[in-house]
Amino acid sequence: AAGDVPRALTLDSVRESLIRQEDSIVFSLLERAMHRRNSAAYDSSFLPPASLAEFFVRQSEIISAKAGRYLNPEEVPFFPDYLPEPLVHPHSPPQVLLHPASATVNVSKEIWRIYTREMVALFTEEGDDGDHGSTVASDLVLLQALSRRIHYGRFVAEVKFRDAPDDYIPLIKSKDRVGLMELLTFADVEESVKRRVEKKAMLFGQNVTLDDKAGRNNTGGRGKYKVDPEVAARIYGEWVIPLTKLVQVEYLLRRLH
Numbered sequence: 001a002a003g004d005v006p007r008a009l010t011l012d013s014v015r016e017s018l019i020r021q022e023d024s025i026v027f028s029l030l031e032r033a034m035h036r037r038n039s040a041a042y043d044s045s046f047l048p049p050a051s052l053a054e055f056f057v058r059q060s061e062i063i064s065a066k067a068g069r070y071l072n073p074e075e076v077p078f079f080p081d082y083l084p085e086p087l088v089h090p091h092s093p094p095q096v097l098l099h100p101a102s103a104t105v106n107v108s109k110e111i112w113r114i115y116t117r118e119m120v121a122l123f124t125e126e127g128d129d130g131d132h133g134s135t136v137a138s139d140l141v142l143l144q145a146l147s148r149r150i151h152y153g154r155f156v157a158e159v160k161f162r163d164a165p166d167d168y169i170p171l172i173k174s175k176d177r178v179g180l181m182e183l184l185t186f187a188d189v190e191e192s193v194k195r196r197v198e199k200k201a202m203l204f205g206q207n208v209t210l211d212d213k214a215g216r217n218n219t220g221g222r223g224k225y226k227v228d229p230e231v232a233a234r235i236y237g238e239w240v241i242p243l244t245k246l247v248q249v250e251y252l253l254r255r256l257h
């Protein structure tokens with residue numbers, strides 16, 4: 001949520017935020033999975049060349065921009081071109097925690113492409129239930145949660161840079177992407193993230209009943225979860241974490257400008 005960025009950036013505090021954001025992402029996945037795939041919502045037939053999903057997100061971002069949502073550096077729009085100026089002014093100047101030249105790192109296009117072309121098919125049931133309006137409304141919430149998490153990589157990278165500038169500066173100067181990627185990677189942390197996301201998908205996807213017996217019957221076997229917990233972990237492993245790392249590398253490459 002807004003104001004989630006801690007006053008003093010530490011690796012622990014930014015990781016805490018990433019953990020909280022898992023809840024929103026997993027919950028939004030479950031909400032979107034209540035609908036069928038509804039592929040037509042993503043083709044360009046609505047307002048050619050825009051899909052219904054694109055139309056819905058663009059119009060939502062126009063309202064958000066007017067309300068001043070993008071004055072918050074955590075908020076990154078998918079379609080930043082032609083967004084209107086805010087109609088409100090911030091009560092206090094926003095905190096400057098990101099390096100200005102790096103703050104502009106943006107992978108929204110990749111998120112959009114991966115989401116509409118690959119991700120939706122992984123966690124929704126094939127078919128069309130006709131309810132495209134509710135579908136794109138759930139897409140918006142999920143896309144925003146994913147984008148926030150992935151672009152949070154900017155804050156993660158800033159902390160890592162401040163904690164060890166002498167390690168990062170030579171790699172940045174020689175534009176060593178592979179070296180940077182290695183230096184910012186913690187394989188054990190990634191593994192915990194995936195396991196935790198799997199567990200959250202299991203917990204949030206369960207039917208909560210007041211009947212203890214029914215509750216117990218609920219805890220075995222596959223196919224009873226609204227989103228396969230393994231699929232939730234896979235979405236993190238294949239896309240969310242790699243894109244967060246890409247954001248970190250791109251951020252660091254601009255960090256000395």
Ligand SMILES: O=C(O)C(=O)C[C@]1(C(=O)O)C=C[C@@H](O)C=C1
Pocket residue numbers: 015018156184185186187189190193240241242244245
């Ligand atoms: O926790 C970190 O250090 C991060 O950079 C975040 C993250 C992730 O996306 O979850 C990405 C890279 C690391 O290898 C571990 C985890």
